[in-house]
Amino acid sequence: MKLIDNWKQAWKLKSVQVGALSAFFYALILFSEQFLSVWEVVPQELKNKIPENVAEWVGMFVGVAMVLARLKKQPELHTGVNQFVAITAGHSNTDPGAVNGNAKEADLVTNFRNAVAFYLRESGLQVKTDGTGTKNDPLSAAVKLIKGSSVAVEFHMNAAASKQANGIETIALPKDKKLAQDLSKAVADAFGSRLRGDNGWIDQSKSARGRLAFVSNGGLIVELGFISNPIELKKFNDKYWIAAKALAKVLIDYEKALK
Template sequence: MITKKIYPLAGHSNTDPGAIANGYREADLTKELRNIIVNELKKRNYLKFQIDDDKDGLSTVLKKINPGKKDILLDIHFNSASPTATGTEVFLSNYAGDTSKNFAKELVDGTSKIIGITNRGVKPETLSARKRLAVLNKNGAAALIEVCFITNANDMAKYQANKIKLAAFIAELLIKYDTL
């Protein structure tokens, strides 16, 4: 019997703080949201998950996680650009299957609605700043979410006001796709 698992990952760690703006560090935000999602999973008695270690850089995280073909992986990030840039978006591998595409669409639509910000859509990794995202090319269904813009004070205020509701939605969505 194959045991399926969820991988909620904080896109940044103590070794890579990510973007810093408006009094926030991306690493702190990603870890906090991941932890709230994990608490929501636990509330639902859903314990089949593995999180990343906040001390590890990306290469170490990639070595430690080993999702199977039926697992679901979510890499959490906050976007950075001009102070007027707004919205949420989700990136997928250029080779994403239908499960990843469906998961990403529900994720971006729900995040936009819950936070009350622009839906920037689902995009291939080639449109990301790095053009290729290693975490998206592991086994299983995988998506990288840019929750909102850390550089936009309004995005951040809306996120902060709705992060618990967002985490509950994401936990439910992860469970849904893990049990398909």
């Protein structure tokens, strides 16, 4: 109660009113859309306290705000459900995934994600990622990006007890078999690696990892070789930009075919 009484006292001070009004107009310009919803919940009692000449100005600004808000909404009118490609890196900044010496799976696939996103954006596609730079958001954030995307791809690296284990594979639902095979082939050709599974496709139900949330939600997981295999790790480090470019080309062609 005391707080409210003090606030009422403060409101009567001219300086506070002027301060509040300028903050009000500043906010209006910055957040025209948000302002409208705020203005709607301002109690009529408070609105009545605004001097009439000021109220007229406010009325005018509300009109301007409505126009601004509508203009801001405009691009969304052209945004269908299938307007972006989601490209995400496996694991996260706190979960390194598989590790071989200094090499961490999460870091390598984050670099790969950035390279693929670069080529996709260069071709004019809209791209959403689970972070930029070294940022690698967790799986929950990556899964959220699948909804509304025309295609969603996440990158991982395999690991096995045997240093000889090798090859490229893409885990996907049967509906994405062809795309999965094309993605795997692009990467395998760039690295000079072999394809695993059915010509590079691993059916989610046949994956050793069981049901993967990213794939169950409609995404594809590309395993970019074995981090546990020193030869494949070196190939990755030497040529990942080339592989990323080849993989991006597959996605660009896939998007073109959708139109």
